[in-house]
Amino acid sequence: MRTRRRFLRGGTAALAALAVAGTTATVHQKEFDRATGKGEGGASRTGSTAGEPFDETYKGRHIQGWPTDHGHHGTGGGYRVLIDGTELHVMQNGDGTWVSLIDHYEVFATPRALARSAVDNLAGADLVPSPEHS
């Protein structure tokens, strides 16, 4: 329990994310559908400079990524990546390459490459939702 308490000190948003993980995944899926034009009224954003959307199973894990209009977790970045429905914090470098919280000192050409590397690193473990920060 020590683990969970420490982690959750990060903020109520993280607490909510854990408490309603299923709901959060659903919201994420709707966002993905909208961003990639799958859902009703969604405009495809293919061709965005922020990176192409992707949705695949890699080594048994469901990885998804799509460009967003606004930054998340204060990154100012316009892209979200999910692994089995849990958000992986990602960031775009000034030269267009990418890093993630799992590989924060190594750059990747695309968010998909970054997501696959995170799956390799996780070796079957689950991501912990990132704490929100101000």
Place this chain on the structure above:
Amino acid sequence: MAVRKDQSTLTSTERRDFVDALLGVKRSGRYDDFVRTHNEFIMSDTDQGERVGHRSPSFLPWHRKFLLEFERELQRVVPSVTLPYWDWSRDRTPDSSLWGSDFLGGNGRSRDGQVMSGPFANLTGDWSIDTQVDTRPFLRRALGGGGRSLPTRADIEAVLSVETYDAPPWNSTSWSFRNLLEGWRGVNLHNRVHVWVGGHMATGASPNDPVFWLHHAFIDKLWADWQTRHPASRYLPDTPTVNVVDLDSTMRPWNDVTPRDMLDHTRFYTFDTEPSRVP
């Protein structure tokens, strides 16, 4: 005056004291405050926005202050302790005494990366990973994973030869001493070492691995070495610059310390390679 020493020269007593101090700070709960702070800064420092701890000129003074604060916590447990540094250009294999079971412990096992030996192995009961990026509660490493190698002395010399501290756009795309040392450009020193250790050291929660402090103590020493080599060079920018900490602006999270306050490390400690000073 505190002296920071090459980890390979520590006596067995100094090694034990350092480990005891780390375990004491962990037990007190304060260790994880440092992991959490680092993780928060690494997620919020962006090339396009406000940046303080990483990918910016204040990478070096920010980590110098961060290490000073941590060293004080260690000294609350064992007053004689100072941070040792790891010269990874010399101690460059998993066989190094750095990774001995009486010091930082060994490599992770191949199945799940779990460190199985030394004081920081989860099975000791003394070192659980409480500030996590994933659900695994044990310290992980993959030393030299993927056939990677650590930077050489020649790589260090190439970076130390760069005269300009930092340059616009003051981020991961800059061509400057700071960014070549940080590793986003050029031969790649600091970033490459994080990746070489692997496991937690490759993540935003890298201070979960105690080697974080020895790595950054050496990066900090390379800054001091660069200053000695280029006495006419100075911290840049020295005028107010958007999203970036200039010489006389304060740094978060402390808000009472500027890069200028951090320029002279001899106010706080010396290195074993320097003549000792009387305070």
